[in-house]
Amino acid sequence: MSTTASTPTPLRPASAGVLSPARTLATAARVLRQLRHDPRTIALLILIPCVMLFLLRYVFDGSPRTFDTIGASLLGIFPLITMFLVTSIATLRERTSGTLERLLALPMGKGDLIAGYALAFGALAIVQSALATGLALWFLDLDVTGSPWLLLLVALLDALLGTALGLFVSAFAASEFQAVQFMPAVIFPQLLLCGLFTPRDAMHPALEALSDVLPMSYAVDGMNEVLKHTDMTSTFVRDVLIVAGCALLVLGLGAATLRRRTA
Numbered sequence: 001m002s003t004t005a006s007t008p009t010p011l012r013p014a015s016a017g018v019l020s021p022a023r024t025l026a027t028a029a030r031v032l033r034q035l036r037h038d039p040r041t042i043a044l045l046i047l048i049p050c051v052m053l054f055l056l057r058y059v060f061d062g063s064p065r066t067f068d069t070i071g072a073s074l075l076g077i078f079p080l081i082t083m084f085l086v087t088s089i090a091t092l093r094e095r096t097s098g099t100l101e102r103l104l105a106l107p108m109g110k111g112d113l114i115a116g117y118a119l120a121f122g123a124l125a126i127v128q129s130a131l132a133t134g135l136a137l138w139f140l141d142l143d144v145t146g147s148p149w150l151l152l153l154v155a156l157l158d159a160l161l162g163t164a165l166g167l168f169v170s171a172f173a174a175s176e177f178q179a180v181q182f183m184p185a186v187i188f189p190q191l192l193l194c195g196l197f198t199p200r201d202a203m204h205p206a207l208e209a210l211s212d213v214l215p216m217s218y219a220v221d222g223m224n225e226v227l228k229h230t231d232m233t234s235t236f237v238r239d240v241l242i243v244a245g246c247a248l249l250v251l252g253l254g255a256a257t258l259r260r261r262t263a
Contacts, residue, residue: 020112027116032123035090045086045124049078049132057140068143072151072223073196075136079128079159080216081187087121087166088179095170110255117167118160118251125159146226150236154222157243161215164250171257190216195224215246 035041056074060067133152136142144151165186173179193203193211200211211217222239229236 023112024115024119027113028119028123031117031120035120035124041086041090045082045128046131048082049128050135052078053132053136053140064141068227070196071136071140071142072144072227073220075132075151076155076158076219076223077191077194077196077216079125079132079155080162080219082128083121083125083159083162084166084187085180085183087117087163088170088173088182089176091117091167091170092173092176092179114167114251114255118163121163122160125156125163129155129159144227145230150226150232151223154219154226154240154243157240157247158219161219161243161247161250164247164254167254168250168257171254190214193217194220196220215243218242
């Protein structure tokens with residue numbers, strides 16, 4: 001009686017496809033350790049939004065109402081822009097150095113990596129948003145009708161959206177210079193159409209329709225709701241949910257760009 005030898009099947013980590021808190025926290029801790037040794041990046045993340053708000057306040061020193069009008073919007077826009085720049089460049093370094101490739105060879109899923117990066121940069125976003133919001137409200141006398149906590153919530157979600165966009169576009173850049181070049185394509189159109197310079201309903205109908213599908217428009221709308229209303233409005237809840245949903249969607253797209261290049 002002959003016995004047929006079975007070919008052993010390559011072992012595949014059973015938990016690699018499942019989001020693991022331990023692996024996610026380990027990834028976040030590694031990213032934060034790397035950033036700790038890069039003071040220029042920390043300065044860009046933490047100080048630049050505060051410096052920009054400080055300059056803006058005294059640019060409009062003779063017209064404080066103008067600062068009140070646009071300051072709240074920029075409180076959300078500045079974190080989005082800085083987190084986009086830093087995240088796209090930092091993630092691109094990981095891709096081009098082969099770090100992501102080596103990590104994907106370990107029992108670690110794409111979700112663990114993306115969630116770890118989002119958690120690390122999200123922690124920095126909390127610090128950044130808290131400092132910028134505190135500076136604007138208590139030192140630069142930004143006059144808002146609603147709760148400062150709602151203002152901080154929108155600023156934080158905007159920073160997380162910038163993180164998600166940076167993670168996503170890093171997959172399409174071959175160098176840090178190319179990563180920066182994505183900013184005019186991804187950020188500038190949203191900046192022009194978000195309602196910062198003119199109300200969106202005063203734009204050409206085609207541009208207004210385009211602005212309706214851009215997440216920064218809802219970030220600015222959410223800030224304006226806090227600026228004008230004492231209570232949380234249904235429009236504010238809608239705006240916050242759209243910004244959060246866009247961030248999660250883009251993070252999912254970012255996870256889809258993580259592929260092993262070796263067989």
